Amino acid sequence: MPTTNLDETARQILAAASRRFLHYGYKKTTMSEIADDCNMSSGNLYRYFPSKLDIAEMFVRVLRGEQVDNLRTVLDAPGRTAAQKMRDFFLLKFKLAYERFHDNAKAFELSSELILERPKVALEWENAEGRVLGEILNEGNADGSFAIDDVPAITKILQNAAYRFTSPAVFHESGEEMxxxxxxxxxxxxxxxxxxxxxxxxxSKPSSASSRF
Amino acid sequence: MPTTNLDETARQILAAASRRFLHYGYKKTTMSEIADDCNMSSGNLYRYFPSKLDIAEMFVRVLRGEQVDNLRTVLDAPGRTAAQKMRDFFLLKFKLAYERFHDNAKAFELSSELILERPKVALEWENAEGRVLGEILNEGNADGSFAIDDVPAITKILQNAAYRFTSPAVFHESGEEMxxxxxxxxxxxxxxxxxxxxxxxxxSKPSSASSRF
DNA sequence: AGCCTGACTAATATATAAACTGTTCAATCG
DNA sequence: CGATTGAACAGTTTATATATTAGTCAGGCT
Structure with a gap:
């Protein structure tokens, strides 16, 4: 979700809002303040964004787009096997999430607020990251190191198994290295x-599949 | 954590408090109400429990003790392989957690409140369950179906990988079957x-271990 | 006309006062 | 004298009043 399809004014609003969201928090920044930063009236903001929450959503969409781009660089790393790229992917994802949310109450508040009101955004993000992960799996299939028949299903399974390390709520329990x-x-x-x-x-089938109760 | 080492009066207090905690929630039940239920003064409660939170802690300890006992029955299931028991363990754990917290705001509140104030209790619980899981792994090692050298480490890894399915915060996103x-x-x-x-x-060593960054 | 403004409103948030609750302990009871 | 009480205290929650804010829109500006 790049900012390029946005009006110049919309981008200015987004930039001003972003600065305040990160510095003072989402709830503490007012539409009037954002408008003042842009030398316009508060009413005029609504010509560019339907609501305050939509400004926050756009901000998070941009950030997450950058994060997905960042994760995608793992795919282009030369001389790494698919297995190594899979590990790189999750370790990088963990590192980015940890750095963003650990001891950063403002970013955490913004994220929590948005996900509470717009759960779809979180799902879209997970899917976008899942697509990158899926490409890694496909690469492993292509070079013969993996033998995954249902790539989307395994992608989901991997995301589930790594959930503990990507869920911001839990980052205060242990240190980053641990x-x-x-x-x-x-x-x-x-x-x-x-x-x-x-x-x-x-x-034909893994033996474990038949032992479910 | 059985109630048998408790004074008769302490057990009465615990029972009265438990009823109110589950019916009205932790914060909404007062020490006076608990005392009234036991036909004693509020001050007298403190001869049996140091604080209200300690009553809640004891209540949760009892519940969790029962849950660990419940999980332990997986070990005694006849005619099941270690792998099957491991699956049984996690599916049962998930089912118990789901049934306890899904659409049960009072139980969720009590648990959240306690874990916020007494994080150690959660750790103890995880360790107690880990011990059961470890016994399953040891059983697999003994019959040759597993080859796990560091059982405690693998126990932790398994608990991490299944975290998504035992963390109450996430139970509203999808249905139980999914x-x-x-x-x-x-x-x-x-x-x-x-x-x-x-x-x-x-x-000697798995190849994957050398590819960490 | 097409943008933009800023006063206006309903809803939310903050500040303040009142009521309540967890905990203590001197006095009372058995 | 040990067990129990309930009034008292400090801290917190709730209720109420006040203030602020998100969002609207009739009008002004270019």
């Missing part, structure tokens, strides 16, 4: 699961 | 990881 080490442990195990499936791709 | 299916997907993958490690137990 969490990163535990994330690596999960990834190790998942990769070994892939290795097993790759080695047994011809077999 | 979440259970996704949990099964994670367990499938983890079990395949175990299978791989079991088949390669003689090798």
């Amino acid at each position: 969490l990163a080490a535990e994330l690596n442990g999960v990834i190790d195990l998942v990769l070994d699961g892939f290795a097993w499936r790759s080695a047994h791709r011809d077999q | 979440l259970a299916a996704e949990l099964n997907g994670v367990i499938d993958l983890v079990l395949d990881g175990f299978a791989w490690r079991s088949a390669h137990r003689d090798q």
Whole structure:
């Protein structure tokens, strides 16, 4: 979600609002303040954004677009296997989330507020990141290191398994290094699961699938 | 944490408080009300519990003790492999957490309040459940179906990977069946990881361990 | 006409006062 | 004398009044 399709004035509003959101928090910045920063009246803001929440949504969309672009660079890293890229992906995602939310109450407030009112935005973001992850899996399939038949399903499973390390609510329990080490442990195990499936791709069904109650 | 080491009066207080906590919520039940239910003065409560929060803590300890006992029954299930028991463990844990917190604001409030003020209790609980899970892993090691060298470490990893399905905050996003299916997907993958490690137990190190950044 | 303004309103948030609750402990009871 | 009480206190929650803010729109400006 780039800012290029936005009006010049809209971009100015967004920039002013963003500055205040991060510095003073979402609830503490008023529409009048944003308007003053842009040398316009508060009423005029509504010619460019339907509501204050939509300004926040656009701000978060831009940030998250940048984050997805950032994650996408993992795909282009030369000399890395698909397995390594998968690990890079999750470690980078964890690092970005940790740095954004840890000891940054303002960013956390903005994110919480938006997700509470606009849950769809969070889903879109997860899907966008899932697409990048899916490309990594496809790459592994193509070079023969993976043997994943249902890439979207496995993408979801991986996101679920790493949830603990991407959920901001939990970042205060442990330090960054500790969490990163535990994330690596999960990834190790998942990769070994892939290795097993790759080695047994011809077999009909994994035995574990029949043992659900 | 059984109630048997408690004074008769303490048990009466705990029972009265528990009823009110679940029916009216933690914050809305007063010490006077609990005392009235027990035909005693509010001051007398403090001869049996240091504070209101300690009553809540004891209540949760009892509940969680029962839950751990419940999970432990998975261990005694006859004719189930260690892998099946591991799946049973997590599906049961998920089901218990879901049923307790989904559409039960009072239980959720009590749990949140306690964990906010007494984070240690949550850790103890996680460790107690981890011990049960560890026994399952040991069983798999003993019968040769697993090949886990560091059982406590793998226990932690499994708990991390299943975090999404045990964290009450997230239970409103999807339905129970959907979440259970996704949990099964994670367990499938983890079990395949175990299978791989079991088949390669003689090798020196997994290749994935050297690719961390 | 097409933008833009700023007073206006309903709704939300803040500040203040009143009421209540967790906890203590000197006095009372058995 | 140990067990129990309930008034008293400090801290918190709730209720109320006041102020601010998001969003609207009739009118002014270019």
